[in-house]
Amino acid sequence: MSRRRAHDDDDGYDRAYRKRRRVSENQEIEDSLEFLILRVGEKSTSSIESNLERLASVLEADLSTFRAKILRIITDCAIKMPEKCTIYTTLVGLLNAKNFNFGGEFVGYMAKTFKEALKNCKWDPARYALRFLAIWAVDTPHPQEEYLDSLWAQVRKLRQDNWAEKHISRPYLAFDSILCEALQHTLPSILPPPHRDSYQYPMPWVVFRLFDYTDCPEGPTLPGAHSIERFLIEEHLHSIIDNHHLERKHCAARLLNFPYKLKIPLEYCIVEVIFAELLHMPTPRYIEISYGAIFIELCKLQPSTMPQVLAQATEMLFMRIDTMNVSCFDRLVNWFSYHLSNFQFRWSWEDWDSCLHLDEDHPQPKFIREAMLKCMRLSYYQRVREILPKGFSKFIPERAEPDYKYAHEGAASLPGTSAALQLVVSIRQKCTPEEVLAVLEDLPNPRSEEEGGGRFNPLKIDVFVQTLLNLGSKSFSHSFAAMSKFHYVFRILAESEEAQICILRNVFELWHNHQQMMTVLIDKMLKTQIVGCSAVANWIFSKEMSVEFAKMYVWEILHLTIKKMNTHVIKLGDELAESREKLARAESRYSDSDESKKKRGDTGKPTEEMVERMEEKLEAAQADQKKLFLIIFQRFIMILSEHLVRCDTDGKDYSTHWYTWTIGRLQQMFLAHHEQVQKYSSTLEALLFTQDHRIFEVFQQFVSLRA
Structure with missing residues (x-):
């Protein structure tokens, strides 16, 4: 018995010793991990890249034991050391590559931290979801910084410079003696109002950076990205645009008459700020064309410098377009084509000949192709052909004209040709919708009984839609008039969503070389309820549209839907x-004496x-x-x-x-x-x-x- 107790005592002692030793060892490892995570990115004989790789390997090996600890430390570091934010995002990216589950847990943990920070009015942690709003996908050549991050860095730089800056006017210095002798007022305490659910806060945004001092020629130096002068200049320019964007000429004049314009490369600052407005995520503050109109006025008022700076900016944007956000890509295409149309479509295309050897899906050739398609909307086919040099001929769009299959050679063998020819004659003779339906009545249905989606007849839709829209192909107005007159026929034929998709397919088949016509017609069909929104969405994602899927007009149609x-x-x-x-x-005004008035129904x-x-x-x-x-x-x-x-x-x-x-x-x-x-x-x-x-x-x- 005593031996058993002794054995138990020894066993208990051993267990306690092992537990203390294990706790001590674990604490040492945790402290070591925390030290390594905290110090990464600081002075070292090795490169930051190699240090991050080694640290990621060490952490990955310890995830099974110290997962929660590592999550907390990295999150705290990301929040408390924003100057090293990119280092920790890189570290998390390396860990995610090694252990996907950890990456998911980190995202969830950050989201939880974000929510708790908002509840506790601690706004700093909330900023780290903002990478989703970046204009660029990379930090090269300029870091992607959230507005408050950038401002805080500028304030810290100002403090390092002993609060000395060169932008704010100080007229009060001339009256220092008078002002010092004046009586002082005690400011009342100012408390911000409490949050209410009805409040709408501004969306966070990322500061747009295009130029640095090396991009500017000899002359005034562009203030650094983290100088308070850069912030004050940009705030002032944004304010001018905000106050005068509806008057493009006045706005351009005010921008060029910026105070202290001799101390800064003003044209570079203006171009960067306007592009920042145009490419702002998720949407620009004002309609896109307003920024293009201001650029045009700036070029007119300052023809010796502004066009050159704008061309330089366009060149830089084009060279970095492979990392540009898709929404910004669309806006840049729209602006560029509009700008060309106002300057006789002149551009130094030879400078972009490197894109001729790139894959067709690469953003650079895609940009030129989409810009030419937009130029077609602002000009005409022959003019667009003259814009591009011979080497760029592959970017010239197809002629924007209908492709009416019942007029093709060999169309007589098509099952609906006879009805299509009869329908052309009837419509030109100003027939009624009922007479159109009579012409279509005897067309056979190629769909079998077993096929679902209702018993609509795709051949009737084919003949009617293509024939009617081809007859109205002279202009948008002609097409609208035809759709309005025969709206009843559309509604009869579009009895189901599948039938509506069939209508859309025939619009595409007829107008596949005229993207603008397709967009305008589908918009009209939505307004007149010929097709429904879900039918448009299903059509866009159908296999038949897979070739068109990456083209801008498809997404224009989907977003307008x-x-x-x-x-x-x-x-x-x-x-x-x-x-x-x-x-x-x-009801609050009515009383019993109003009962008779209520019964008459004249209360409004x-x-x-x-x-x-x-x-x-x-x-x-x-x-x-x-x-x-x-x-x-x-x-x-x-x-x-x-x-x-x-x-x-x-x-x-x-x-x-x-x-x-x-x-x-x-x-x-x-x-x-x-x-x-x-x-x-x-x-x-x-x-x-x-x-x-x-x-x-x-x-x-x-x-x-x-x-």
């Missing part, structure tokens, strides 16, 4: 709120039944809106997943130009419609975003932005 839906929901919501307010106001207030019907309409519209977003994101996930699986199976790099472009479009969808998408984020996460982590990361970035 979403905006149409969002506007409809907002309008119904406003009408319902107004009716509820009127009803409540009216909506009834409860009317309000209920409006509520039902709003609920139906919101359901359609939710369905639209679900369709779009589901299709995104499907095509991206197919690409990733195919690349993984074939052992190829998945990060192609197509993949980068499509992921960029997915990000654009989140940002451009963030207010609406946010309402359905829980549903999206539960139903859709549970696939490949490379896709899920985009959703996580969006959620953390508004967590």
